[in-house]
Amino acid sequence: xxxxxxxxxxxxxxxxxxxxxxxAAFEQLVLRYxxxxxNVAFRISGNEADAADIVQETFLAAWRKIKEFRGEAxxxxxxxxxxxxxxxxxxxxxxxxxxxxxxxxxxxEAGQGRPLQVASDQPxxxxxxxxxxxxxxxxxxxxxxxxxxxxVLVLRDMREMPYDEVGQVLxxxxxxxxxRLFRARESVRDCVTKGMAQP
Amino acid sequence: MKSHExxxxxxxxxxxxxxxxxxxxxxxxxxVECPTCRSELSQLQAVVAAVRSTPQLEPPPWLSSRIMARVxxxxxxxxxxxxxxxxxxxxxxxxxxxxxxxxxATTWYVMQDVNRSQQRPSVPPAAEAPAAAPAREAxxxxxxxxxxxxVPVIPPxxxxxxxxxxxPSATPLRPVxxxxxxxxxxxxxxxxxPEHIEQMERFKSAxxxxxxxxxxxxxxxxxxxxxxxxxxxxxxxxxxxxxxxxGVTGMQTQRLRLVVEDRATVSDALGIIVQRLGGTILExxxxxxxxxxxxxxxxELVEQLARLGRITERPVVDKAGDKVxxxxxxxxxxx
Numbered sequence: 028x029x030x031x032x033x034x035x036x037x038x039x040x041x042x043x044x045x046x047x048x049x050x051a052a053f054e055q056l057v058l059r060y061x062x063x064x065x066n067v068a069f070r071i072s073g074n075e076a077d078a079a080d081i082v083q084e085t086f087l088a089a090w091r092k093i094k095e096f097r098g099e100a101x102x103x104x105x106x107x108x109x110x111x112x113x114x115x116x117x118x119x120x121x122x123x124x125x126x127x128x129x130x131x132x133x134x135x136e137a138g139q140g141r142p143l144q145v146a147s148d149q150p151x152x153x154x155x156x157x158x159x160x161x162x163x164x165x166x167x168x169x170x171x172x173x174x175x176x177x178x179v180l181v182l183r184d185m186r187e188m189p190y191d192e193v194g195q196v197l198x199x200x201x202x203x204x205x206x207r208l209f210r211a212r213e214s215v216r217d218c219v220t221k222g223m224a225q226p
Numbered sequence: 227m228k229s230h231e232x233x234x235x236x237x238x239x240x241x242x243x244x245x246x247x248x249x250x251x252x253x254x255x256x257x258v259e260c261p262t263c264r265s266e267l268s269q270l271q272a273v274v275a276a277v278r279s280t281p282q283l284e285p286p287p288w289l290s291s292r293i294m295a296r297v298x299x300x301x302x303x304x305x306x307x308x309x310x311x312x313x314x315x316x317x318x319x320x321x322x323x324x325x326x327x328x329x330x331a332t333t334w335y336v337m338q339d340v341n342r343s344q345q346r347p348s349v350p351p352a353a354e355a356p357a358a359a360p361a362r363e364a365x366x367x368x369x370x371x372x373x374x375x376x377v378p379v380i381p382p383x384x385x386x387x388x389x390x391x392x393x394p395s396a397t398p399l400r401p402v403x404x405x406x407x408x409x410x411x412x413x414x415x416x417x418x419x420p421e422h423i424e425q426m427e428r429f430k431s432a433x434x435x436x437x438x439x440x441x442x443x444x445x446x447x448x449x450x451x452x453x454x455x456x457x458x459x460x461x462x463x464x465x466x467x468x469x470x471x472x473g474v475t476g477m478q479t480q481r482l483r484l485v486v487e488d489r490a491t492v493s494d495a496l497g498i499i500v501q502r503l504g505g506t507i508l509e510x511x512x513x514x515x516x517x518x519x520x521x522x523x524x525x526e527l528v529e530q531l532a533r534l535g536r537i538t539e540r541p542v543v544d545k546a547g548d549k550v551x552x553x554x555x556x557x558x559x560x561x
Contacts, residue, residue, distance in 0.1 A: 050298055057290050065285035079289055086293045090300065165276050184242065184277040209238035216266075216273045 038102060045093045053093075057086055060103060063186065064110045070181040071114040073170040081117060085110040100195055107186075108196040111178055118174055161219070168218035176211035183208050228252065234263055241270035479516075480524075480541030484557040486534050489513065492557045499530045514556045521551050531555065 038059075044052035061082055068085075069078035088109050089096075096105055169177060175197075182193045183204070190201045197204070233256045239245045240253055257264050486492050496515055500507055503526055505519030519527055528540060534557075541553055 048301060050294065050301060053297060054290070054294050057293050061285050061290055061293070062282065065289070066283055069283055070280075075283075075286075079286055079292075082285065082289060083293050083296065087296055087300070090297050162276070162280075165273070166280070169277070180277065184274060185280055187278070205239070205244065208242070208244075209235075212238040212241060212270055212273060212277075215277065216269050219273060220269065 060106050064106055067181055068110050068114055070185055071177060077117055081110055081113045084113045104192050104195055111196055164219055164222045168215045172211055172214055176207050179204055179207040180211040237267050237270055241274045479552045479554055481554045482541050483539035484531055485536045485538055485560045486557050487560055489559045492534055495534055503527055516554050518552050521549050
C-alpha cells in the first residue's frame with residue numbers, strides 16, 4: 028500500500044514539474060507508460076508502425092494539454108483515452124484509404140441461430156489455443172472485430188482495466204461496456220472455432 | 227426460473243468472472259444438466275484466458291527518444307518565439323519602447339504635414355498694400371475657377387532657352403534710356419522662407435506631377451480672361467508703363483511675365499529668390515517688381531521663377547552686354 032502511495036505521490040510531483048515545462052519529468056512519465064500504451068495501441072490498430080505513431084502522438088498531445096489535466100481521472104486512464112482517440116482517428120484514416128475491411132460482426136450475425144458445432148471427440152479449445160499457431164489466429168480474430176468491440180476487449184481483457192475506467196476512456200456507460208465485452212468474447216470465440224474448423 | 231437462452235447469454239460474463247454470485251450459482255446448476263452450455267463455456271473461458279494471456283509487446287527502443295525529441299522541439303519552438311519577442315527584457319523592452327516612440331513621432335509629423343498640405347495659404351502677406359486687396363480678391367475668384375493643372379511643367383533641370391520658348395507674339399523690350407532713380411533701392415531684409423510659400427511650392431510640385439490638360443486648352447483659358455481680371459490687367463499694364471521708366475541706372479532692363487496661382491505669395495517668394503541669387507529688389511509694387519541681378523545668374527532666376535508659375539515672357543539675354551542687368555518682373559494670376 029505504501030508503495031502505491033509513494034508511486035502516486037511521485038507521479039503527482041512529476042505532473043507538477045511537467046506543468047512547469049520540465050521535459051525531464053515528462054520523460055519519466057513516457058518511460059513509465061509507453062509500454063502499456065504501446066500494447067493498447069498495437070491491439071487496437073493491429074500494426075506496429077501505427078502503434079508507435081499512436082503512442083508518440085498520444086504523448087505529444089498529453090504534453091500540450093498537461094496543464095489542463097487536473098487529476099479527476101488516473102493519469103493512465105487519461106493517457107489511454109488519448110491513445111484510443113488517436114487510434115480511432117488513425118483507423119478511420121486508414122479505412123478511408125484502404126476501403127472497407129471485412130467485418131467479423133456481419134459474418135457473426137449471419138451465423139446467429141445456428142447451433143454451435145462442437146465435437147466432443149475433438150481436443151479442448153484450451154489445448155488448441157495453447158498451440159502457437161492458434162495465437163496468430165486469435166490475434167487475427169481480435170483484429171477482425173469491429174472497432175467498438177475491439178476497444179472494449181483490449182481494455183478490459185488485455186489491459187484488465189476496471190469497467191468504470193473502460194467507460195471513462197471510451198465515454199460509455201458501464202452496461203454498454205459489459206454488453207459489448209460479452210459480444211466481443213462470443214465473436215472471437217466463433218471466429219476461432221471457424222478458423223480451427225478450416226483445414 | 228430462467229430459460230436456456232437467458233442462461234446461455236450469461237456465459238460470456240461467466241467466462242470472464244464477471245457474474246454476480248447469485249447468477250453464478252444459477253448458471254452452475256444449469257451447467258450440470260446442459261452439456262452444450264458446458265462446452266460453450268469451456269470455449270469462452272479458453273478465449274478469455276488466451277486474450278488475457280496475450281504476451282505484452284515491448285515498444286521499440288527508439289520510441290521514447292523520438293517522443294522526447296518531438297516534445298523538446300515543440301517546447302523549443304514555443305520558447306524561441308517568446309524569446310524573439312521579449313527576451314532579454316532589459317535590452318528588448320527599451321528598444322521596443324524607443325521604436326514605439328519613433329513610430330508615434332513619425333506618424334504625428336506625417337499627419338501634420340498632410341494637414342498643412344491640404345490647407346491653402348489664406349493669410350495675405352502684410353507687405354501688400356491695402357489698395358491691392360480688390361485685385362487679390364479677383365485673383366482668388368479666378369484661382370478658384372481655374373484648375374490647378376493649368377500650370378505648365380517646367381522641370382528645373384532643363385536649361386533655360388528664352389528665345390526658343392518665347393511666344394511668337396511676345397516682343398522683348400528694347401533697352402530704354404532711363405532717368406536716374408530718385409528713390410533708394412528697396413532691398414528686403416534677409417528672412418526665412420515663410421512656411422506657406424514652401425507649402426505653395428510643394429503643392430505646385432505635386433500638382434505638376436498630375437497629368438495636365440492639353441496646351442490648347444491652357445491657351446484657350448489663358449486667352450479668355452474674366453471681365454474682372456480684364457480690369458485688373460488694364461491696371462497692371464498702366465503700372466507697367468509707368469514702371470518702364472524705372473531703369474534709371476543706364477543698364478539694360480529686361481522684362482519677365484509670370485502667370486501664377488496665387489499672386490499674394492509671389493512678392494515674398496521673389497524677395498527670397500533674388501536675395502539668394504545675390505540680387506537686389508530695386509522697387510516692389512503690387513503685381514510687379516524691379517530687380518537688379520548679375521547677368522550670369524539670370525537663368526537661375528528664371529528657373530526659380532518658373533516654379534512659382536508659368537512664364538509667358540522671358541528676358542532676352544545679351545551676352546555681350548552688361549554683367550549686371552535690371553529685370554522687371556510682372557506677375558498676374560492665372561484665370
